[in-house]
Amino acid sequence: PSRFAATPRGPEDAILGITLAYNADPNPNKVNLGVGAYRDDAGLPVVLEAVRQAEHRILQRSLDMEYLPVAGSHTFLQRAIWLAYGDDVMQRMNGRFAGLQTLSGTGACRMAGELISRFLDIPHRTGKPLILLPDPSWLNHRPIFTDAGCKVASYSYYNPLTKSLDIDACLHSLENAPNASVVLLHACAHNPTGVDPNMDQWAAISNVMLEKSHLPLFDMAYQGFTSGDMDVDAASVRLFAEDGHKIVLAQSFSKNFGLYGQRVGCLSVMTDSEQETQAINSQLKIIARPMYSNPPIAGVRLVEEVLNCDDLQQLWRSEMKSMAHRIISMRSRLRQHLIELGNKHNWDHIVNQHGMFCFSGLSKEQVDTLRERFSVYLTANGRISMAGVTSDNVDYLADAIHHVTS
C-alpha cells in the first residue's frame, strides 16, 4: 500500500473553491464576486498597458535567465520601498531598511512571520511571539503566521451593526493586549471589510501602539486601490513612519501591477543601524535559501522597468487610477440601483467602504440563495469582490440582492 494511504483529505480553500463552483455553473448570467483579482468592465482579466510595454522593451534586450541573488533584485527592493514610503521617509531613514524580494504578498507575510518567530526581541519571552490580526482579516493571515511559528490572536476592528470601523473597541483591545505585541495592519483597502481608518483614527492607533511598544506589521496588498493614488494610499504607513515606529512592511504587486501569477512582493524592515540591517538581511537569506533558494525573475523585471522609466511609470499610475475609479463607479451604481428598486435597507456602506471589497452584510443564507437562484457567487461571509461587478451585471446583481433582502 502507498505510504500516504492514510492521508486525510483536507478542506477546499474557502475562496478558491468559489471559482471552481462558478466555473461549473452553466447559467449564462452567472457572476463571480469571489476572487480578489481586478476585472475590466467586460469582466475580463487585465494586463496593464504599461506592463505590456515594459515586457516588450525587456524582450528586445534578450536578457539571460540566470538566478537572482537569494534576496532578489536590489534595484527592485529600493524602488518598492520608495513606492511605499516616498522621498521624505526614504531620506530620513538614509538606507536603514533590511528586506528581500518575496513570493508576492503572501511570501512577504510568511517571511515576516519567520523573522518574527526567530528573532523578535520580546521582553520576558516565554513562548511564541503574539501577532494580533484585525477581526476579521484576510483568511490566509492566520495559517501564514501560525505556520511560521507565531501565536495568533485578534483585535477588535469591524462593527457589523454600523458596517464600519469600531475605533473605540479597536483602541481598547490594542491597549489591553500584552505589551510589545505585533499588530498586523492593513495599510489600505482592508480585506475583507473594505473599512479603513481615517487619518485621525490612524493617528490614534499609532499613539496607542507607541505607548504599548507594539510593533506595526503593515500588509499592503492594495496600494492604489482605495483612492487611485499610490501616495494617498500610503498615508497610513507614512504617518507611522513619521511617528517614529519601526515598521515591518509586506508589499504585494499582484493587484496594482496586475501581476498575480508572477509573484512579485517585498518584505522590508526599518532598522536603527547599518549593522542591524546587515544582520537582518543575513538571516532573511538564511530563511529563504532552504525554502526556495531564490525568487522568480520575470515579474520583478517588469516592475523595475515600469518604475525606472518615467513614461511607463506615468502610464501605470494613470491605469491604476482607472482601475480604482471603475470600482468606485460600480459601488455607486450598485447602491443607486438598490435605492431605485425601493430596497428598505441602508446601502451607504457600499460607497463608504474602499478598495476591492464590499462587506455587504448579507447573511450566509442570503449568500446561499444568491448562488442557488441567481448564480451569483460570493464568500459565505458576504464579501463582494467589487472588481467582478461590471456595467453589464450591476443591475442584475442589484435585482438579486434586492430579492434576497426583501
Ligand code: PLP
Ligand atoms: N494580503 C492581503 C490582505 C490580501 O488580500 C492578499 C491577496 O489576496 C495578499 C496579502 C497577498 O496576495 P499575493 O500573494 O497574491 O500578493
